[in-house]
Amino acid sequence: MFRAGKLAVAVTALLALAGGFVGVSAAVASQPQAAVTGETYVIGTDTTFAPFEYREDGELTGIDMDLIRDIAANQGFTVEIKSLGFDAALQALQSNQVDGVIAGMSITDERELIFDFSDPYFDSGVQMAVAEDNTEITQYSDLAGETVVAKRGSEGETFANSIKDEYGFTVKALADSATMYDDVKAGNSVAVFDDYPVLAYGINQNNGLKSVTEKEQGSSYGFAVNKGQNPELLAAFNTGLAELKSNGEYQTILDTYLEQPAPAVASGFFGLLSDSMPALMKGLGLTLLATGLSILIALVLGVLFGFFTVSASRVLRGIASVYVSIFRGTPLLVQAFFFYFGLPQLTGQSIDVLTAGVLTLSLNAGAYMTEIVRGGIQSVDPGQTEAGRSLGLGYVTTMRRVVLPQAVKIMTPSFINQFVMTLKDTSLLAVIGFAELTYQGQQIYAANFRTGETLLIVAALYFIVINLLTMLSNKLDKRFNK
Amino acid sequence: MSKISVQGLRKSFGSNAVLKGLDVEIAEGEVVCVIGPSGSGKSTFLRCLNKLDELSAGTVIVDGFNLNDKTVDLNEVRQHIGMVFQHFNLFPHMTVLQNIMLAPTELKKQSKADARATALKLLERVGLSDKADARPAQLSGGQKQRVAIARSLAVNPDIMLFDEATSALDPEMVGEVLQVIRDLAAEGMTMVVVTHEMGFAREVADRVIFMADGVIVEEGTPAELFGNPQQERTQDFLSKVL
Numbered sequence: 167m168f169r170a171g172k173l174a175v176a177v178t179a180l181l182a183l184a185g186g187f188v189g190v191s192a193a194v195a196s197q198p199q200a201a202v203t204g205e206t207y208v209i210g211t212d213t214t215f216a217p218f219e220y221r222e223d224g225e226l227t228g229i230d231m232d233l234i235r236d237i238a239a240n241q242g243f244t245v246e247i248k249s250l251g252f253d254a255a256l257q258a259l260q261s262n263q264v265d266g267v268i269a270g271m272s273i274t275d276e277r278e279l280i281f282d283f284s285d286p287y288f289d290s291g292v293q294m295a296v297a298e299d300n301t302e303i304t305q306y307s308d309l310a311g312e313t314v315v316a317k318r319g320s321e322g323e324t325f326a327n328s329i330k331d332e333y334g335f336t337v338k339a340l341a342d343s344a345t346m347y348d349d350v351k352a353g354n355s356v357a358v359f360d361d362y363p364v365l366a367y368g369i370n371q372n373n374g375l376k377s378v379t380e381k382e383q384g385s386s387y388g389f390a391v392n393k394g395q396n397p398e399l400l401a402a403f404n405t406g407l408a409e410l411k412s413n414g415e416y417q418t419i420l421d422t423y424l425e426q427p428a429p430a431v432a433s434g435f436f437g438l439l440s441d442s443m444p445a446l447m448k449g450l451g452l453t454l455l456a457t458g459l460s461i462l463i464a465l466v467l468g469v470l471f472g473f474f475t476v477s478a479s480r481v482l483r484g485i486a487s488v489y490v491s492i493f494r495g496t497p498l499l500v501q502a503f504f505f506y507f508g509l510p511q512l513t514g515q516s517i518d519v520l521t522a523g524v525l526t527l528s529l530n531a532g533a534y535m536t537e538i539v540r541g542g543i544q545s546v547d548p549g550q551t552e553a554g555r556s557l558g559l560g561y562v563t564t565m566r567r568v569v570l571p572q573a574v575k576i577m578t579p580s581f582i583n584q585f586v587m588t589l590k591d592t593s594l595l596a597v598i599g600f601a602e603l604t605y606q607g608q609q610i611y612a613a614n615f616r617t618g619e620t621l622l623i624v625a626a627l628y629f630i631v632i633n634l635l636t637m638l639s640n641k642l643d644k645r646f647n648k
Numbered sequence: 649m650s651k652i653s654v655q656g657l658r659k660s661f662g663s664n665a666v667l668k669g670l671d672v673e674i675a676e677g678e679v680v681c682v683i684g685p686s687g688s689g690k691s692t693f694l695r696c697l698n699k700l701d702e703l704s705a706g707t708v709i710v711d712g713f714n715l716n717d718k719t720v721d722l723n724e725v726r727q728h729i730g731m732v733f734q735h736f737n738l739f740p741h742m743t744v745l746q747n748i749m750l751a752p753t754e755l756k757k758q759s760k761a762d763a764r765a766t767a768l769k770l771l772e773r774v775g776l777s778d779k780a781d782a783r784p785a786q787l788s789g790g791q792k793q794r795v796a797i798a799r800s801l802a803v804n805p806d807i808m809l810f811d812e813a814t815s816a817l818d819p820e821m822v823g824e825v826l827q828v829i830r831d832l833a834a835e836g837m838t839m840v841v842v843t844h845e846m847g848f849a850r851e852v853a854d855r856v857i858f859m860a861d862g863v864i865v866e867e868g869t870p871a872e873l874f875g876n877p878q879q880e881r882t883q884d885f886l887s888k889v890l
């Protein structure tokens with residue numbers, strides 16, 4: 167659909183140029199852009215960057231979401247939102263898998279080389295916040311001798327570092343907003359430097375902090391299309407944005423997320439439990455899916471390479487031993503990053519997060535499975551093989567009927583163990599944005615700031631599932647491996 | 649023609665020369681007992697006869713098959729040669745009956761029903777009809793070894809190799825296993841029996857071979873070898889074990 171749209175636009179643009187109607191587009195600037203009317207555009211966004219995009223009761227909401235939907239309505243086109251994660255959304259835009267990206271994205275010189283940006287729709291900036299009951303810190307000069315916290319690699323960290331010598335404080339870097347706020351509330355740091363909208367939204371959600379200084383001037387956010395693509399969409403966005411600003415809708419959206427304090431619905435533990443369950447169950451489903459797929463593939467790899475390790479061929483033994491030492495000798499996290507971010511760069515082939523995750527886990531677990539299979543086969547008394555061979559049974563038959571049944575019995579407890587390990591390892595895939603159980607938990611406390619309770623629920627879910635599966639496996643083991 | 653013909657057989661493990669040139673001819677129906685001190689290469693010699701160990705040099709011709717011939721199907725050869733081990737090596741995950749039926753059915757020699765009938769007959773022959781459905785772990789050592797013999801016989805071999813079949817047994821169980829071997833001898837089975845049981849060797853052997861340090865020191869009828877050993881080393885060995 168949108169491909170045909172682009173073609174139409176290209177033709178229109180050519181005609182416009184050829185016919186010398188260059189002035190026309192300026193003339194219609196305050197009216198709906200005819201070229202986009204009735205079209206459907208696919209828009210990529212981040213998974214969670216409150217208050218710009220996040221999920222509430224499973225629905226995508228936030229400033230970006232309200233803005234793009236209202237602009238679409240205003241300009242008469244339709245949007246299909248894809249919640250991809252920030253990096254994935256940018257990749258998708260570059261490869262024209264989406265038509266535009268709105269994801270709380272700062273307009274930077276580097277990005278302007280590869281994307282075309284709309285007019286800025288939001289001025290961000292860094293702001294400081296302290297614990298609600300803190301009356302001592304009211305300005306930067308009160309920070310002398312104290313520790314503050316900022317998000318690693320963010321504008322907040324850059325800003326805090328730029329003034330720390332002047333005011334004599336220390337900067338500690340943490341990975342995400344919820345953790346930073348907890349750090350301040352716990353008194354480990356006295357203040358946090360974070361993006362103004364994120365901070366304002368957190369305060370608005372009763373996260374236990376307050377801001378005491380004005381925000382520092384910072385970058386601006388823009389809506390992006392791929393360089394040279396979808397110019398009519400960009401124009402429509404700009405026109406719609408201008409209209410929303412003039413009719414007050416724009417301010418209403420901002421106020422909803424940044425100014426009006428949310429009704430303090432501290433819903434209690436069971437409220438949290440029931441609110442978070444749908445998302446957590448979805449996460450659990452993905453956790454089990456990734457575990458199941460990975461274990462199956464790992465089993466195949468383990469049996470294959472396990473046989474290599476006990477084969478007479480030096481080449482096969484060598485291959486197996488290289489495979490095992492690579493995947494046992496590097497951290498799972500590094501492997502996950504490599505498959506998700508590194509491999510696409512090397513091959514030019516983008517990879518979806520489930521595939522990358524399953525690839526990582528199955529290759530990793532496969533290495534351990536290989537060792538389990540090798541250990542199992544080698545622990546069977548060599549006399550068993552000799553008896554089989556001396557009866558005239560070939561290598562394969564001896565393996566199949568004599569060695570393997572005994573090896574499998576020896577291996578089963580280790581298999582069950584590996585299964586549990588792999589299930590737990592899926593939680594590491596949260597770092598590449600795989601929406602499994604841990605990730606869902608992080609999303610939830612990123613929005614409601616109830617870190618402890620949310621993690622308790624997540625841990626309990628893992629605990630229950632793992633113990634149920636272990637019990638089931640042991641039952642099966644007893645039944646089949648008498 | 650010899651049933652087993654061994655010429656210039658040498659076997660080394662790395663630099664360790666274990667067999668240093670053996671020449672043996674064994675006729676059909678002959679029972680040959682091999683005796684000798686520990687480490688002299690008796691087991692290695694047996695294992696070369698069905699190529700569980702590779703030969704380093706020399707020729708071994710068994711039942712007309714030249715083991716050096718690459719085109720010879722070893723699995724086929726091994727079906728002509730039964731082997732019984734010191735530690736039984738029964739398959740612990742199978743019942744007694746399944747142990748015996750495995751080779752005939754896997755090798756498509758017999759239908760399941762036929763294999764079963766044969767197995768039951770063999771069990772009767774070794775006196776264990778009532779143990780058909782038992783697991784190896786439920787048997788005594790002597791019973792295990794008798795099952796192992798039955799298992800070897802199930803593929804209907806022409807030759808049987810015994811490697812200290814009674815060494816791992818409690819004394820009171822040795823007799824029952826020797827009896828089975830004795831019966832086989834009486835039926836005319838060609839056998840090579842490595843044993844520490846000198847009395848048994850004297851009784852059933854047509855010929856006794858004394859090995860030491862990877863060579864055959866002396867061989868002869870039991871009467872010759874036990875009654876009038878020619879070599880000093882033989883005399884030495886016998887004086888210690890008799």
Ligand SMILES: Nc1ncnc2c1ncn2[C@@H]1O[C@H](COP(=O)(O)OP(=O)(O)OP(=O)(O)O)[C@@H](O)[C@H]1O
Pocket residue numbers: 661664666684685686687688689690691692693
């Ligand atoms: N697979 C092997 N690898 C290396 N050396 C071996 C191997 N098998 C046997 N040997 C060596 O060969 C020599 C002879 O062993 P063998 O088992 O044939 O002796 P044996 O006469 O059967 O002794 P025993 O009466 O103790 O059974 C020993 O020194 C042993 O260490």
Ligand SMILES: [Mg+2]
Pocket residue numbers: 690691692811812
């Ligand atoms: Mg031996």
